[in-house]
Amino acid sequence: MYLLGASGHGKVIAEIAENNDVVIDGFIDTDINKLSLLGYPVFHQIPSEVIEVVIAIGNNKIRQKLVSNYANFKYYILIHPHANVSKRVILGEGTVVMAGATLNVDANIGKHSIINTNASVDHDCVLGDFVHISPNAALAGNVSVGEGTHIGIGATVIQGIKIGKWCTIGAGAVIIRDIQDGSTVVGNPGRIINK
DSSP, X not given: OEEEXXXXXXXXXXXXXXXXXXXXXXEEOSOTTOOEETTEEEESSOOSSOEEEEEOOOOHHHHHHHHHHOOSEEEOXXXXXXXXXXXXXXXXXXXXXXXXXXXXXXXXXXXXXXXOTTOEEOTTXXXXXXXXXXXXXXXXXXXXXXXXXXXOTTOEEOTTOEEOTTOEEOTTOEEOSOBOTTOEEETTTTEEEEO
């Protein structure tokens, strides 16, 4: 398996793969100055053959672009052994669940999403593709998060809230109302500062 992206996020994902006894063939990164990471080689070209990959890049738009540009990838799902994931959770291909994260019963997580360190996604939440739930963020039950949305570190979303596509929820924000597509929200309670 290859990790696409040789940076800090890639290091965390590499250790998740190692903890799951997944063989890492190396990283792929366009930065020609990167030659190795964690003892693995860094390649600078995408192979033409079908390869197994996890996109190890935190930026949601970049992950989406890579998925649309390269059809020769087979995607892994990686779950840290110290994550707490219900057997009734649905995880889309390419999704990564970090250490300490909790995913409760009937949560449905889209493709190529990131559930970061100690994040909590409660029962019946539905997350679109390319979502990133940052460390220590908490989603109560029945929350809906649209494609490409980034929930910032330590943010809190109360039960039943609907957050649109490609939103940015700021660090520590408390979301008590539905949020429209493309909004940037900060504060407690959360207020929209940009659309």
